[in-house]
Amino acid sequence: MLRHFLFVMLVFAAADATAQKQLLTPELLWQVGRVSLDCVSPDAASAVYGVQRFDVAKNNSTRTLYLVHLQTGQTRPLTDTETTASDAAFHPSGKRVGFIRDGKLFEVPVEGGQASQVTGFEINGFHYSPDGQYILFTQDVKMDQTPAEKYPDLPKTSGRIIDGLFYRHWKSWHDYKYSNVFYVRYQDGKTAGEPVNIMNERFDSPLRPLGGMEQIAWSPDSRSIVYTCRKLNGTAEAQSTNSDLYRFDLATGKTENLTPDLPGYDLEPVFSPDGQYLAWTSLEQAGNEADRTRLMLLDLRTRQRRELTEGWIYEANHPQWAPDGKSLFFLSSSDYTYQVHRVNLADRKISRVTEGLHDYNALKVAGNRLVTTRVSMTAPAEVYVVDPASGTARAISSVTADPWNKIALARIERRTVKTTDGKDMNVWLVLPPDFDAQKKYPALLYCQGGPQNALSQFFSYRWNLQLMASQGYVVVAPCRRGMPGGPYGQAWNAAISGDWGGQAMQDLLSAADAAAKEPFVDAAKMGAVGASFGGYSVYWLAGNHNKRFKAFIAHCGMFNTTSWYGTTEEMWFANQDLGGGPYWSNPNDPSWGKFSPHLYVQNWDTPILVMHNELDFRVPFSEGMQAFQAAQLRGIPSRMVCFPDEGHWMSKAQNSLMWQREFFGWLDTYLK
Numbered sequence: 001m002l003r004h005f006l007f008v009m010l011v012f013a014a015a016d017a018t019a020q021k022q023l024l025t026p027e028l029l030w031q032v033g034r035v036s037l038d039c040v041s042p043d044a045a046s047a048v049y050g051v052q053r054f055d056v057a058k059n060n061s062t063r064t065l066y067l068v069h070l071q072t073g074q075t076r077p078l079t080d081t082e083t084t085a086s087d088a089a090f091h092p093s094g095k096r097v098g099f100i101r102d103g104k105l106f107e108v109p110v111e112g113g114q115a116s117q118v119t120g121f122e123i124n125g126f127h128y129s130p131d132g133q134y135i136l137f138t139q140d141v142k143m144d145q146t147p148a149e150k151y152p153d154l155p156k157t158s159g160r161i162i163d164g165l166f167y168r169h170w171k172s173w174h175d176y177k178y179s180n181v182f183y184v185r186y187q188d189g190k191t192a193g194e195p196v197n198i199m200n201e202r203f204d205s206p207l208r209p210l211g212g213m214e215q216i217a218w219s220p221d222s223r224s225i226v227y228t229c230r231k232l233n234g235t236a237e238a239q240s241t242n243s244d245l246y247r248f249d250l251a252t253g254k255t256e257n258l259t260p261d262l263p264g265y266d267l268e269p270v271f272s273p274d275g276q277y278l279a280w281t282s283l284e285q286a287g288n289e290a291d292r293t294r295l296m297l298l299d300l301r302t303r304q305r306r307e308l309t310e311g312w313i314y315e316a317n318h319p320q321w322a323p324d325g326k327s328l329f330f331l332s333s334s335d336y337t338y339q340v341h342r343v344n345l346a347d348r349k350i351s352r353v354t355e356g357l358h359d360y361n362a363l364k365v366a367g368n369r370l371v372t373t374r375v376s377m378t379a380p381a382e383v384y385v386v387d388p389a390s391g392t393a394r395a396i397s398s399v400t401a402d403p404w405n406k407i408a409l410a411r412i413e414r415r416t417v418k419t420t421d422g423k424d425m426n427v428w429l430v431l432p433p434d435f436d437a438q439k440k441y442p443a444l445l446y447c448q449g450g451p452q453n454a455l456s457q458f459f460s461y462r463w464n465l466q467l468m469a470s471q472g473y474v475v476v477a478p479c480r481r482g483m484p485g486g487p488y489g490q491a492w493n494a495a496i497s498g499d500w501g502g503q504a505m506q507d508l509l510s511a512a513d514a515a516a517k518e519p520f521v522d523a524a525k526m527g528a529v530g531a532s533f534g535g536y537s538v539y540w541l542a543g544n545h546n547k548r549f550k551a552f553i554a555h556c557g558m559f560n561t562t563s564w565y566g567t568t569e570e571m572w573f574a575n576q577d578l579g580g581g582p583y584w585s586n587p588n589d590p591s592w593g594k595f596s597p598h599l600y601v602q603n604w605d606t607p608i609l610v611m612h613n614e615l616d617f618r619v620p621f622s623e624g625m626q627a628f629q630a631a632q633l634r635g636i637p638s639r640m641v642c643f644p645d646e647g648h649w650m651s652k653a654q655n656s657l658m659w660q661r662e663f664f665g666w667l668d669t670y671l672k
Contacts, residue, residue: 022408024407026467026656029467032403034051035381036373044366046069048078048097049065050088059654065077065097066397078108083101085099085106087213092128092130099115104123105118105137125206128218134184138179138181138213141179164233165239166238168617170648171646172617181248182198202233203233224247228244245257264283281294281296282296287572289570290450292490292493295328314332320365323368328342329363330343336455338457340352340372340391353391354386359459360372360374361381370385375459377457377459380400411433415429420503425478425511426479428476429515441522445511445526445549446468449530451536454484482533498591500536501594508537509545509548531556532555532558539598542597543600550606550670550671559598559627560597562592563626569618578595601630604631608638609639609640609641610628611640611641613648614644616648619648624642643655
């Protein structure tokens with residue numbers, strides 16, 4: 001009797017504890033500090049990470065740097081909470097930490113104190129040389145003539161003169177400047193002499209717009225710099241992924257192309273501790289940005305090159321050398337989660353270091369430890385220390401504890417669904433907090449973008465599956481054709497190219513049909529949502545779903561493949577993934593015919609919310625305009641939500657909150 005009483009009391013206590021938890025809301029999500037790892041100290045004892053916090057009322061954010069001791073977890077701020085500090089790096093002495101504030105290089109003593117300014121000129125990123133005598137940095141250099149300079153009697157003209165493609169990219173117009181790599185002497189917290197531009201060319205290093213200082217590296221002896229660059233301009237650049245690694249010798253001033261025969265992306269160069277080897281990531285196929293990322297190794301003495309991941313069917317990203325130089329650590333998606341792996345140089349044997357239902361996102365080596373950040377669909381990023389021998393991980397930050405520890409968490413389950421061609425497909429189910437299997441819930445089919453992005457245990461501040469589940473929805477997230485990380489390796493990832501409206505769409509429908517059979521899913525209240533290629537998926541489903549869905553939301557999606565081809569900027573992607581080239585050279589390819597969502601508008605019968613941003617040059621605003629116009633003229637309940645100051649992604653706090661309120665308002669109207 002006593003045992004029964006205690007059991008009942010425990011059940012009620014657990015239920016009461018759950019009841020006291022808050023459901024995640026968009027407002028609470030924007031209170032969460034966003035953690036990212038910057039660097040580790042030369043003595044491997046400490047790390048620096050940054051925390052970005054948003055002030056919704058002011059519609060801005062700040063980023064504060066924190067120093068954490070890896071063994072004890074003792075943490076203290078290095079910079080103030082009122083400004084933004086980024087790109088932190090330890091000085092080789094370990095006594096100072098450099099960082100960028102307002103475009104200038106600053107330093108702060110590790111033991112604490114006021115930050116001092118190092119450069120009077122603006123920079124984009126930097127690295128200390130290993131001997132501490134130089135700083136390399138990147139800086140935008142104006143090299144092209146503006147129309148006002150061409151016509152000096154028209155100083156206020158706003159016109160543009162365009163002679164080639166890539167005149168705009170992601171969300172920025174070409175500004176007549178190029179990011180070049182410089183180095184300058186450095187001593188006692190000050191630069192000395194004139195900076196030297198080691199490029200002085202109309203090319204960018206790192207690659208715009210997403211490349212960072214991981215694309216540039218010092219040699220351990222501080223005598224040379226290796227940088228990543230795609231030495232093409234205009235229309236040629238818009239069609240190519242052929243970036244190469246260039247080695248600049250400080251003594252001679254000469255530059256050597258280390259990868260002239262490799263036609264794809266060559267990125268993330270890292271020298272071995274003794275300087276004998278250079279490792280980097282490389283894509284084999286020209287023009288295919290979703291090719292398998294290989295780990296390459298060059299012996300700088302013998303000039304022999306080999307692939308360390310030959311025969312492996314998965315990607316290899318963010319390589320980092322072990323201290324003894326006999327192996328490298330890297331990140332890869334296997335079983336649809338990003339885990340730490342290790343490859344030995346001698347036998348090229350690859351082993352998995354970490355396990356678990358989470359993703360590791362960043363990776364640094366600190367002596368016999370690894371420092372990383374970890375997330376899951378129900379947990380924002382924190383900093384972890386990993387023992388590479390055992391794979392055990394220990395959190396050394398707790399930035400998100402408030403408010404995250406007060407949040408009622410969703411439940412993550414996996415399903416294996418048979419596709420229409422007999423393959424096994426992984427599907428994530430994200431179940432609402434306080435899930436009750438006896439109830440019926442409305443459901444959302446989450447259509448991932450990419451199209452070749454992994455659907456792993458990611459954590460997003462916009463497409464947050466925990467947030468969707470907290471609003472009372474069962475989220476169905478299928479790892480359809482085109483996503484890395486599954487048992488089929490690169491073949492599954494590559495299968496979507498040229499087949500956007502084919503098997504990948506059937507995969508989505510298979511996942512939706514399987515979910516509709518779950519006893520806790522209300523099949524009469526199912527919606528489909530997605531962005532980018534996910535937005536394309538929503539538009540395609542809208543004309544081909546056969547009454548499965550009751551609401552659609554598409555964000556920055558492709559609606560008309562032909563018009564998209566004529567207005568997007570990265571032509572290598574369009575040529576690889578649609579029709580094997582332009583629509584006029586292969587007009588009968590299904591990419592321009594049956595795979596284009598606009599051809600099925602006559603079948604639209606379901607309310608649709610179109611969300612699109614005016615600075616999106618990847619998927620231009622006209623795609624959303626066409627979709628909304630079609631829905632309106634067809635008499636479909638529809639709304640368009642757009643932002644003139646946002647690109648492919650949402651970045652501003654108040655814009656994002658409005659986006660989320662409209663998103664859930666639309667779903668609640670038609671699914672609840």
